[in-house]
Amino acid sequence: MSWLPRDFVHPPHVDVPGGAGHRLRPISGADAPLDYPAVMGSRERLWSVFGPAWGWPPATMTYEANLADLERHAAEIEAHESFNYTLENPERTALRGCVYIDPPEKEGADAEISWWVVDEEAGGPLERALDAFVPRWIAEDWPFQRPRFIGRDLTWEEWLKLPDLA
Secondary structure (H helix, E strand, C coil): CCCCCCCCCCCCCEECCCCCCCEEEECCHHHHHHHHHHHHHCHHHHHHHHHHHHCCCCCCCCHHHHHHHHHHHHHHHHCCCCEEEEEECCCCCCEEEEEEEECCCECCCCEEEEEEECHHHCCCHHHHHHHHHHHHHHHHHCCCCCEEEECCCECHHHHHHCCECC
16 A cells, blocks of 8 residues: 555645745756755754764765765655655755655654755745745645654654654
8 A cells, every 4th residue: 555645646846935936846866966065065964953864964975876866766756655855946056955755654644744954044034934834735735644744843853762663
């Protein structure tokens, strides 16, 4: 049984209200030239958030490894196994963050959602717009009954302590 209904069609892109023209769209390998500097430019903060759970992003991550990750994410999107949306600027010339929509790994939810922005946007209006928008978007456009917003509803440390799905 899939974690999504067979007929579910994921949104191809969505504008972020209050995000000054930024939008979300599914990531692909073609985004590596923008994704790699965004990730590595914010690597220390991202590691402090995602490192204990995902081991990401490693300090030694190469461009090629990043490209392989993005290609894997694109294949997962195509197969409806998991979704990684890039947050791109209005000119579509810079990646400013990502939103992950994943099947649950831990008990008590039917999806696990997390997101990040680059260091320059952390704590600013774009991050606040994303924080307000993502839960509403998930509720309105995705078929989940019990989504879990990791890093928002509970900390990553609390999430790691939850029982794994059997």
